[in-house]
Amino acid sequence: MPEPGSDHPDLNRYDDVLALLGRLPDHVPALRVVVVNGSAVTGGWDDHSDLDVEAWCTGNAATTYAAVLALAREQLGVDHVWELPETTWGPTGRQCFLHLQPDAADLSRPTRLVDLVIQQLPHRLTMDTRRHGVPLVLHDPDGLLVLEDDDEADLAAQRRQAVEQTAARRQTGAWLVERAIARGDLAEATTLHLRFAVEPLVRLLRVRHCPARHDFGLRYLRTDLPEGMAERVEALLPGPDLAVRARAAFAWQDEVLRELNQ
Structure with missing residues (x-):
């Protein structure tokens, strides 16, 4: 549980979960590092945030995951679990969402939902705080978790490819959206508008304004982009004047591409 005055928000509605997490290594000795991350450490935490x-x-990540899940079911009063397919992480990890109350979509009360990921310990465990915030470390007696930036050359290459692809795809994307609108295929036009107009625009804005989190998509726009920019993006989301919004989104893409190429 975070200490009063710490940099972490009030997580008290998850006190039982945090207490169990603190005891987990006693029951599952294969666990070497346990942290809380997500909005609890990056910002944006509210009454409806899950606990990441x-x-x-x-050893075997699937075996450890099964043991942790069994303890959670036993001690947390789990309502139901969504387990992601085993192929999501491959042999090195498993992930599930633990619902600690029924009907998570009922936002008349605070949400209690845990996003749990168990992974096999790599040769060297690092975390880039620019991308993921400073984690709340619940267990790491051997100091295995190292806070350091990801390889900047690799991130720069990813950003460069994203910008190049957006510029090269610009005309094709606009044609696909306009054609679907002209044909009256609203469902197709809506999907294509998000895929080729809005999402690449946000990727460019991220490259421009928060390069370390260039690949975080449409989430966290209010915390990652300059003030007012999230509202500008939202004004381009699908609506009755989709053609106007699509053209505005592609025009904004052109503007950001010019800025990035200066």
């Missing part, structure tokens, strides 16, 4: 928990273990 990430843990690393030695």
Whole structure:
């Protein structure tokens, strides 16, 4: 549980979860590192945030995950669980969402939902705080987690490819959206507008304004982009004047591409 005056928000509605997480390594010795991350440490935490928990273990990740899930079911009064397919992480990890109350979409009360990821401990465990915030470390007696930036050359290459692809795809994307609108295929036009107009625009804005989180998509726009920019993006989301919004989105793409190429 965070200390009063710490940089972390009030997580008291998850006190039972945090207490269990603190005891987990006693029950599952393969666990070597357990942290809370997500909005609890990056910003934007509110009454309807889930608790993002990430843990690393030695040995078989699936076996450790099964043991942790069994303890959670036993001690947390889990209502139901969504387990992501085993192929999501491959042999090195498993992930699930633990619903600690029924009907998560009922926002008349605070949300209690845990996003749990168990992974196999890599040779060297690092976390880029620019991208993921400073984690709340619940267990790391050997100091295995190292806070350091991801390889900047690799991130720069990813950003460069994103900008190049957006510029090269610009005309094709606009044609696809306009054609679907002209044909009256509203569902197709809406999907294409998001895929080729809005999402690439946001990627460019991220490259321009928060390069370390260039690949975070449409989430966290209010915390990652300059003031007022999230509202400008939202004004381009699908609506009755989709053609006007699509053209505005592509025009904004052109503007940001010019800025990035200066």
